[in-house]
Amino acid sequence: MKPVILAGGTGSRLWPKSRAALPKQFLSLTSANTMLQDTVTRLGDKPTEAPVFICNEAHRFLVAEQLRQKSIIHGGILLEPVGRNTAPAIALAAIHAIKAGEDPTLLVLAADHLIQDNEAFHSAINQAEKLAETGKLVTFGIVPTIPHTGFGYIKSGSSLELGFEVESFVEKPELSIAKEYISSGNYYWNSGMFMFKASRYLEELEKYSPEILEVCKQAIESETPDLDFIRVDKDIFSNCKDDSIDYAVMEKTTSAAMVPLDAGWSDVGSWTSLWETAKKDENGNATIGDTILENTTNSYVNSEQRLVAVIGLDDVIVVETKDAVMVAHKNDAQSIKNVVSKLKSDKRPEFEFHREVFRPWGSYDSIDNGSRFQVKRITVKPGEKLSVQMHHHRAEHWIVVSGSANVTIDDKTKLVTENESVYIPIGSVHALENPGKIPLELIEVQSGAYLGEDDIVRFSDRYGRTAK
Numbered sequence: 001m002k003p004v005i006l007a008g009g010t011g012s013r014l015w016p017k018s019r020a021a022l023p024k025q026f027l028s029l030t031s032a033n034t035m036l037q038d039t040v041t042r043l044g045d046k047p048t049e050a051p052v053f054i055c056n057e058a059h060r061f062l063v064a065e066q067l068r069q070k071s072i073i074h075g076g077i078l079l080e081p082v083g084r085n086t087a088p089a090i091a092l093a094a095i096h097a098i099k100a101g102e103d104p105t106l107l108v109l110a111a112d113h114l115i116q117d118n119e120a121f122h123s124a125i126n127q128a129e130k131l132a133e134t135g136k137l138v139t140f141g142i143v144p145t146i147p148h149t150g151f152g153y154i155k156s157g158s159s160l161e162l163g164f165e166v167e168s169f170v171e172k173p174e175l176s177i178a179k180e181y182i183s184s185g186n187y188y189w190n191s192g193m194f195m196f197k198a199s200r201y202l203e204e205l206e207k208y209s210p211e212i213l214e215v216c217k218q219a220i221e222s223e224t225p226d227l228d229f230i231r232v233d234k235d236i237f238s239n240c241k242d243d244s245i246d247y248a249v250m251e252k253t254t255s256a257a258m259v260p261l262d263a264g265w266s267d268v269g270s271w272t273s274l275w276e277t278a279k280k281d282e283n284g285n286a287t288i289g290d291t292i293l294e295n296t297t298n299s300y301v302n303s304e305q306r307l308v309a310v311i312g313l314d315d316v317i318v319v320e321t322k323d324a325v326m327v328a329h330k331n332d333a334q335s336i337k338n339v340v341s342k343l344k345s346d347k348r349p350e351f352e353f354h355r356e357v358f359r360p361w362g363s364y365d366s367i368d369n370g371s372r373f374q375v376k377r378i379t380v381k382p383g384e385k386l387s388v389q390m391h392h393h394r395a396e397h398w399i400v401v402s403g404s405a406n407v408t409i410d411d412k413t414k415l416v417t418e419n420e421s422v423y424i425p426i427g428s429v430h431a432l433e434n435p436g437k438i439p440l441e442l443i444e445v446q447s448g449a450y451l452g453e454d455d456i457v458r459f460s461d462r463y464g465r466t467a468k
Contacts, residue, residue, distance in 0.1 A: 001129060001195075002075065002104035003051035004093040005039055007063055007111040008083055012340040013270045013333070016324035017302070020352040025112040026062045029268060030277070036063065036111045037070050042118050046125070049104060050075035052096065053111075054089045057081055057231075061360035061463065064228045074228070081234035086192075087248035088240045091205055091216040092232060094198035096223070105132045106201065108194040108245075114277055116264025124261045127162040128195040136257040137196040137204060139166065139250060141188025143262035147178035150269065150334075152190035152246070154258055166256035169246055188260060192267070194245065204255065209248040215240040226464055271317040272333045275300035289320075298330070322355040322365075360463045361386055362439070374451045378432075380405070380440040385433035387461035394448030394455060396424040398432070403440035406433040429459065 011024030018024040025036045033041065040051060050073050055063050057079045067074055078092050090108055097104050107125065115121050128138040141154045141164075149172055157167035169190065173181065181187035205213045219237035223230050241248075250256050266277045278286035278300065285293055289303030294311045301310055301318045308320050315330040328336060343351035356365040361384035368375040380386070380403075388408070398407065399421040407414055407422050408431040415435075416422050424430050426448065434440035458466045 001047075001107055001125075002049040002097060002102075002198075003040070003043060003107045003109060004090065005036070005051050005053045005109055005111050006086060006089055007036055007053055007055040007059065008080060008089065009110075009112065011112060012337050014268070014274075015336055015340050015343075016319060016321045016326050016350065017304075019350070019354060021058070022062070022354055022358065023059070023112075024268065025110075026059070026066065029274060030114045033070070034066055035113070035268070036066050037072075039109055039111045039113065040067075040072050041070065042115060042121065044118065044122070046122060048107070052076050052078060052093050054078045054080060054093060056083060060229050062358060065358075065360070077229045079229050079231050080237070081232065082238050084237065084240045084242045086245045087205065087209060087243045088212055088216055088237070090194075090201065090245055091213060092220055094201050095216055095220050096230070097198045098202070099220070103197060103199045105129055106194075106196060106198050110192055110267070112268060113191075113193070114264070114266040114268050116277070118263075120263035121261070124259050124263065125195070128259045131160065131162050131257050131259065132195045132197055132200075135197070135200055135255060137200060137250065137253055137255050138163070138194060138257045138259060140191045140193045140195075140261045141258045142191050142265045143260055144182055144187065144189050147175060147182045148189065149173060149175050149178050151267075153178075153181055153187045154190050156186050156188065156258060156260075160257060163257050163259040166250075166258050169251045188258065189265075190246070191261060191265060193261075194250075200255070201249070204249050204253045208252040209241070209243065212241050212243060212248060270333050271300055271319065271328070271336070272330050275317070275330065300330075324350055359386075360384075364444075369451070372447060372449065372451075374446040376444045376446070378440075378442050378444050380432065380434040380442075382434055382437050382439065385462060386431060387456075387458040387463075387465060388429060388431040389456050389458050390427060390429045391448070391455050392427065392457070393450035394446045395426045397445040397447075398422050398424065399443045399445075401441040401443060403434060403438050403442075404436045405440050405442065406435050407431075408433075 007025050010020050011018035014024045017027055026034050028034050031038055052075045053063050060079055063077055131138045152172055153170040155167040157165035219232040223232050266273050275286050280286045284298040287301045290307045291301045291303050292309040296310045297314045299316045301308055304321045310318055317328045317330055317333055319326045356363055362379040362381045365377045367377055400416050400418055402418055405416045407416050409428050
C-alpha cells in the first residue's frame, strides 16, 4: 500500500492563521505537530511504502522541511505547477507509480484532516484494502453525528462483506434534508479519502474523463527530479481540466464502494469545526495561548502573540496573530472567506503572508516598517545560504545577534560574528551564508525608495529560484 498525501489547498476559512503562503496543512492546529505531520504519523507502524506527497510548487520547501523534522522518508514530492483539483493530482501519483514498474494500492489522504481514533482508522483501512484488491474504488464514509449542511453525503447501497456499494453521492443539503439523511441511517459524510489500485483508478479515469488522463500522461512523461521534488511539464499540465475525483470518476463508476469510518474525523474546515473538536472547559470554551475569559461561553479563543481578553460574549471566535485579529460569531464563521477575498482584491499582504515568512534557508520576521525603511529579524539554518542577489532600490545593514555569517559583497567575502555589522550598498551583488553549527540570527535594516520583495535580482540560488 502506498499512501498519497494531497497537500494542496489554501484553507482560507481559517484566516488569519491559514494564508496562501502558509495554509492550514502546514500549521499546528490540533496537536503539537502540523496537520501534514499528523497525517503521516497516524499511519503508525502499518506496513506501507514510503508516501508520495502532492503539493503546490510554492509550498515545496515547507513539505520537505516538515518531513525532515519528523525524519519521515518519502517516495517523492510531486509538484503541481498550477492547481487542478484532486482528479488530476491523483492521476499524477498513479501514473508516477506505474512508470516505476509498480501497481500499488493507493491510500489517498488529505493532509489537513483530523482523526482522533487511530485504531478505528486502521481498522477501516484494512477493510478498504481488501475491497480495493477486488478492483473496487473505495471511499471512506464518515458516520455522521449531526445533520451537517457543510459536507457532501454518500448514500450506501447493497451490503458487501467489508462495506457497502455506493448508491449515490449527494451535494451539500439544506438542513431539513440533512436531518432526513441522519434519520434514515443510510447516509454518511463524504470524507474525501480513497483507496484503490493505481491501475484501476486510471482505467476508470480513462473511461469517464479521458481528457484528464491524457494531459496528465503527457505532463508527467518528461518529469524531472529537482532536489527532493518531481516536476511535471507546466505548459502541458496548465491545460488540464480542473475537476475533483468525485465528479470525474466516483460519481460515474459502477465500481464504487464505501467503508464506514467512525474515528473522530473532521476536515477542520472552519474555526467552528475546530471548536467542535477541541477540549473545552466547564463553560464550553476552547482556548489556546495567553487568554483571559470572563462571563464568556461556548467560544474559541486563539492567541499567538499577545494577551487576549474576552468579556461577556457567547458563541464567538477570536483569533490573534502577529499582524491581524479576527473576531466572528460562530454562526457566521463561513463569511471569513469574504474577508479573505477582499484582502486579495485589495492586494494586501495579509492575504498571502504572515509577518513571519518561511523560506527554504530559514525565515524572516518583519518587525517594523515605515515609508523608507523596514526592519526584519532573519534566521538562517546551519549550512544554508541565501541566493546571490542585488537590489536596485534599497541598501541594507546587517547586525549579527547570534551565530556567524559569511557575507559576500561584490568580490569580497568576510566572516561577521556576534555584535558585528556590515553595510550592503544599493546595487551591490551580495550573499549571506551560515557556515556554523547553530542558527544564525541577525537584524536587517533596509532603507530606500522601494522595499518590496520583488526588488531582488537573483544571479545564483541553490533552491532553483533564479529566473529561467
